[in-house]
Amino acid sequence: MAIRFELDPDLTPDLREEIVSLWVDVTNAGGAVGFVDPVTRAEVEPMARDAFAAVTDGPDRLLVGYEGERLVAMLIFVDNRFALKDHWCTLKRVMVHPDCQGRGYGAALMRQAERLAREIGWEALHVTVRGGLGLERFYAALGYKEVGRLPGALRVGAGDDRDETLMWLPLR
Numbered sequence: 001m002a003i004r005f006e007l008d009p010d011l012t013p014d015l016r017e018e019i020v021s022l023w024v025d026v027t028n029a030g031g032a033v034g035f036v037d038p039v040t041r042a043e044v045e046p047m048a049r050d051a052f053a054a055v056t057d058g059p060d061r062l063l064v065g066y067e068g069e070r071l072v073a074m075l076i077f078v079d080n081r082f083a084l085k086d087h088w089c090t091l092k093r094v095m096v097h098p099d100c101q102g103r104g105y106g107a108a109l110m111r112q113a114e115r116l117a118r119e120i121g122w123e124a125l126h127v128t129v130r131g132g133l134g135l136e137r138f139y140a141a142l143g144y145k146e147v148g149r150l151p152g153a154l155r156v157g158a159g160d161d162r163d164e165t166l167m168w169l170p171l172r
Contacts, residue, residue, distance in 0.1 A: 003065045003073060003105050005112045011056055015064075018071040020048050022095055029098035032130035036156045051076060051093065063116065065096075065109055072097045073109045077117070088124035089117060110142050117171055124170050130154055131163030144169045 009015060020041055027039045034047060054060040055076065065073030075094040080086065091113060096106045117125050127144065129135040131154070136146060144167040152161035 129165040
């Protein structure tokens, strides 16, 4: 089955619930989307509410992916909120449901984000990656280059500090 994308969907209560469920499922499968597993809905909901507000009130934008009618992927185009950085964008909360891994949905999501970013007029995309999960290879295969690394910046557990890797995709 193919994935279908929608930019800036109406953030209905049902979609908000689906996003929180996706976020919990991705985190609990080991995904690096702002939490460390195990996580509960109650833990995700405050961060999700803030993300939803930045989308509904602006300036952030939401990209979702559906398999049929089921939400299976998403990311947020996060505005830099700084005039000197208006020409590029940061991608956050890049997620594909764990039971959809291996279908190419992650790459399709990132290609769609790149296509939309070009249409919007951004000149580059930036994403940060939690070290130790091999995500740098995924983004490198899509053309992203490592442009920096913050050693031990992410404390995912006692005695488990991970690098935060900064990845960059020029769109010019």
